[in-house]
Amino acid sequence: MSKSINVAVYETHGNPADVLDVETQPWPTPSPDEAVVQMRAAPINPADLNQIEGKYPVRPQLPATPGFEGAGVVVDVGKSVKDLTAGALVILPHNLGTWREAVAVKASALVIVPPGIGPVHAAMLKINPMTAWRLLHDYVDLKSGDWLIQNAANSAAGRAVIQIARNLGYKTVNVVRREELIDELRAEGGDVVLVDEENLREEVRNATGNAPIRLGLNAVGGGSALRLANTLAPESTIVTFGAMSLQPLKIPNGLLIFKDLRFRGIWINKWYDNATMQERMDAFRPLFEMAKRGLLKTKVEKSYPLSEAKAAVANAAQGKRSGKIIFEFGE
Amino acid sequence: MSKSINVAVYETHGNPADVLDVETQPWPTPSPDEAVVQMRAAPINPADLNQIEGKYPVRPQLPATPGFEGAGVVVDVGKSVKDLTAGALVILPHNLGTWREAVAVKASALVIVPPGIGPVHAAMLKINPMTAWRLLHDYVDLKSGDWLIQNAANSAAGRAVIQIARNLGYKTVNVVRREELIDELRAEGGDVVLVDEENLREEVRNATGNAPIRLGLNAVGGGSALRLANTLAPESTIVTFGAMSLQPLKIPNGLLIFKDLRFRGIWINKWYDNATMQERMDAFRPLFEMAKRGLLKTKVEKSYPLSEAKAAVANAAQGKRSGKIIFEFGE
Numbered sequence: 001m002s003k004s005i006n007v008a009v010y011e012t013h014g015n016p017a018d019v020l021d022v023e024t025q026p027w028p029t030p031s032p033d034e035a036v037v038q039m040r041a042a043p044i045n046p047a048d049l050n051q052i053e054g055k056y057p058v059r060p061q062l063p064a065t066p067g068f069e070g071a072g073v074v075v076d077v078g079k080s081v082k083d084l085t086a087g088a089l090v091i092l093p094h095n096l097g098t099w100r101e102a103v104a105v106k107a108s109a110l111v112i113v114p115p116g117i118g119p120v121h122a123a124m125l126k127i128n129p130m131t132a133w134r135l136l137h138d139y140v141d142l143k144s145g146d147w148l149i150q151n152a153a154n155s156a157a158g159r160a161v162i163q164i165a166r167n168l169g170y171k172t173v174n175v176v177r178r179e180e181l182i183d184e185l186r187a188e189g190g191d192v193v194l195v196d197e198e199n200l201r202e203e204v205r206n207a208t209g210n211a212p213i214r215l216g217l218n219a220v221g222g223g224s225a226l227r228l229a230n231t232l233a234p235e236s237t238i239v240t241f242g243a244m245s246l247q248p249l250k251i252p253n254g255l256l257i258f259k260d261l262r263f264r265g266i267w268i269n270k271w272y273d274n275a276t277m278q279e280r281m282d283a284f285r286p287l288f289e290m291a292k293r294g295l296l297k298t299k300v301e302k303s304y305p306l307s308e309a310k311a312a313v314a315n316a317a318q319g320k321r322s323g324k325i326i327f328e329f330g331e
Numbered sequence: 332m333s334k335s336i337n338v339a340v341y342e343t344h345g346n347p348a349d350v351l352d353v354e355t356q357p358w359p360t361p362s363p364d365e366a367v368v369q370m371r372a373a374p375i376n377p378a379d380l381n382q383i384e385g386k387y388p389v390r391p392q393l394p395a396t397p398g399f400e401g402a403g404v405v406v407d408v409g410k411s412v413k414d415l416t417a418g419a420l421v422i423l424p425h426n427l428g429t430w431r432e433a434v435a436v437k438a439s440a441l442v443i444v445p446p447g448i449g450p451v452h453a454a455m456l457k458i459n460p461m462t463a464w465r466l467l468h469d470y471v472d473l474k475s476g477d478w479l480i481q482n483a484a485n486s487a488a489g490r491a492v493i494q495i496a497r498n499l500g501y502k503t504v505n506v507v508r509r510e511e512l513i514d515e516l517r518a519e520g521g522d523v524v525l526v527d528e529e530n531l532r533e534e535v536r537n538a539t540g541n542a543p544i545r546l547g548l549n550a551v552g553g554g555s556a557l558r559l560a561n562t563l564a565p566e567s568t569i570v571t572f573g574a575m576s577l578q579p580l581k582i583p584n585g586l587l588i589f590k591d592l593r594f595r596g597i598w599i600n601k602w603y604d605n606a607t608m609q610e611r612m613d614a615f616r617p618l619f620e621m622a623k624r625g626l627l628k629t630k631v632e633k634s635y636p637l638s639e640a641k642a643a644v645a646n647a648a649q650g651k652r653s654g655k656i657i658f659e660f661g662e
Contacts, residue, residue, distance in 0.1 A: 057585070057589040221584045240584055240587040240588055241588060242584075242588075243584035243585070243588070248581050248582055248583045248584060249580075249581070249582040249584065249587070250579050250580070250581055250582075251579055251580040251581075251582060251594065252579045253552045253571055253573075253574035253579060253580065253596070254388070254574070255596070256571040256580070256594060256595065256596025257571055257572060257573075257574070257596040257597065257598050258388040258596075258598050258601075259596075260595075260596055260597075260598065260601075261596070262593065262594070262595055263582065263587060263593070263594035263595075264587065264591075264593055264594075265584070265586070265587025265588040265589075265590075265591055265592070266588065266591075267588050267589050267591065270589075270591075
C-alpha cells in the first residue's frame with residue numbers, strides 16, 4: 001500500500017480529454033463509519049463524459065473526480081463499522097467519483113458482492129443491468145410469455161434487458177441498426193432481432209404472430225422511438241432511458257389520445273439515490289445470481305490504467321466501439 | 332308528433348358540408364328495453380366533423396348519422412322499461428348519432444338529467460365537462476390549493492376545467508393565444524391567465540410564486556405542449572386531449588429521463604364506453620350539481636334547425652368562432 005494515490009480530476013467543464021488530469025492525493029483515512037476501498041475496476045459511461053462536459057443535469061462542485069460506477073476491495077474500516085471486513089469486494093455509490101485508486105466511503109453505502117463474481121464484472125452491474133431490471137419491473141406488469149420491444153438492443157443495457165427478460169420468461173423484440181448484430185443478439189437470447197426501418201411495425205407483427213406488445217424501451221429517441229411506439233398495443237408504456245440519436249421524441253397527438261400510449265422515462269442514478277438499501281438489494285440479489293452464472297457481463301473493448309485517463313476518455317468518446325472502455329487498477 | 336323524422340345522413344366520407352344530407356325516416360318504434368327520445372339539442376363537436384371526414388379512429392358503417400352528444404326528452408318507452416317515464420330529459424350515448432329528430436335507444440344507456448338544467452345545457456355536459464372532470468381526477472392526486480396548468484384555456488373543455496378546478500379548490504394557470512381573453516377567463520374563475528409565448532416558464536413562476544405545478548393539460552400539441560411541459564415540476568403528468576395546432580408533441584429526451592415527466596392522453600368517448608353506469612354517474616352527479624348553479628354552460632355562437640345541417644357544419648368548420656354551433660330541435 002502506497003502512502004499516496006492517483007486520482008482523476010477536472011477543474012473546469014469541457015472536452016474530457018482536454019480537461020481531465022491525474023493528480024496525486026494522500027491515502028484516505030476512514031472516519032469511524034467509513035471503509036477505505038481500493039478500487040479495482042471502473043467503467044467510462046456516457047453519463048461520466050456528459051458530466052465532465054457540463055451537460056449532465058447535476059453539476060459537481062469543482063474540482064471534481066468523475067466516475068458513477070465501480071468496484072473495489074475493502075482494505076480498512078473505521079472503528080464503528082460492523083458487517084464489513086477487509087477483503088470484501090464491494091460496489092460503490094455514484095456520488096464520490098470512482099476514477100481514483102482508493103476512497104473512504106460510508107460503509108452503509110457499499111454493496112457487498114458475493115464470491116464468484118470478478119471485479120470487472122461487478123463494476124458494471126449498478127447502472128446498465130440495474131436499469132434493465134427497473135425497466136422490466138417498474139412500468140408494466142408483465143407475465144411469463146409476454147412480449148416487450150427495445151431499440152439500441154446492442155447496448156450494454158439492451159443486452160442486460162435481453163438476459164433478464166429471458167430469465168423472467170418474457171420475450172424480446174430487439175431492434176438494431178446493423179444487420180450483422182442479428183445473429184449475435186439471437187445467441188445472447190433475443191427472441192426476435194430486427195433492423196430498424198420504416199416497415200418495422202409489419203416486421204414485428206410477422207415475427208411475433210401479431211402478439212400484443214405492452215412495453216417499449218427507448219434509448220435512441222427521434223424516429224426510432226416513434227417506430228417503436230407504433231409497434232405497441234393500445235394502453236402500452238414506452239420508457240425512455242437514453243437518447244443516442246440526440247433527437248427529441250416526436251409524438252403524434254393521436255398516439256396519446258386514441259391509442260392511450262404512456263410515455264415515461266428513468267434516470268437510474270436518481271432511482272438509486274431515492275431507493276432504500278433494501279430496495280437496492282432486492283434488485284442486486286437476483287442480478288448477482290445471474291452474474292454468478294456468467295450472465296450480465298458487459299463487453300469490454302479496452303482497459304486502461306488510471307495514469308492513461310486522457311487516452312481512455314478520448315477512446316470512450318468515439319462512437320464506434322464494440323464494448324466499454326474501463327479503468328483497471330493494480331491490486 | 333309526426334309520423335316521420337328528419338335525420339342527418341352521410342353516405343361517403345368527405346367535407347361535411349358536401350357529404351351531409353338530411354333525409355326522412357319513419358318515426359322510431361321502441362323494442363321492449365328501449366325508450367324513444369325526441370331530440371332537443373345536439374352540438375357540433377370537432378370529433379363529429381372528423382368522423383364525417385373519415386379522420387376519426389372509429390369509422391361507422393355507412394350510411395351513418397353523426398353526433399356524439401345530445402339531449403332529448405323521453406316520449407315513449409318499451410314495455411319492459413322501468414325507472415324511466417315520458418317527459419324525462421335525458422343525455423344520450425354517443426354511438427347512435429344524435430343529429431336526428433328522434434331515436435330509439437336502450438333505456439339503460441340514458442342518463443336522466445335532474446330538474447333545473449335546460450336541454451341545451453344538458454346536451455353539452457357529456458364530452459367537455461366530463462373530459463375536464465376526468466382530467467382533474469384520473470392522473471394526479473391533487474389537493475386543495477394545488478396548481479395545474481392548461482393551454483387552450485378558452486375552449487369549452489378549458490372553461491369547464493377552470494370551473495371544476497375552482498369548485499374542487501385547485502388553482503389554475505390558463506394559457507391562451509389572445510390577450511383579450513385574459514379578463515374574460517379571470518372572470519370565469521381562472522386564477523392566472525397568461526398569453527402563450529417563449530418566456531411562459533418565467534411568467535408562470537412569477538405569477539404562482541414558483542409553486543410546483545404537477546398537472547398539465549394539453550389540447551394544442553406542438554410547441555405549446557412543450558412550453559407547458561417546461562413549466563411543470565419533476566415527476567409531473569401532462570395529459571393530451573386535443574391537438575388544435577395539428578402538430579405532434581416534440582419531447583426532449585431529458586424531460587423524460589431526468590425530469591421524469593409522464594405523458595398521457597385521454598379519449599373521453601372511450602372512457603365513457605369502458606365505464607360502468609355507476610362510474611359515469613359518479614361524475615355526472617357533481618357535474619349536474621354545478622350545472623344547477625348555472626356553471627358548466629358552454630357558450631353557443633349559433634343554433635340551427637336540423638334542416639340547415641349543411642350550413643351548420645360549414646359554420647362549425649370555421650376556426651374563428653366565439654362558441655359552439657348546435658342543432659336545436661322543435662318541441
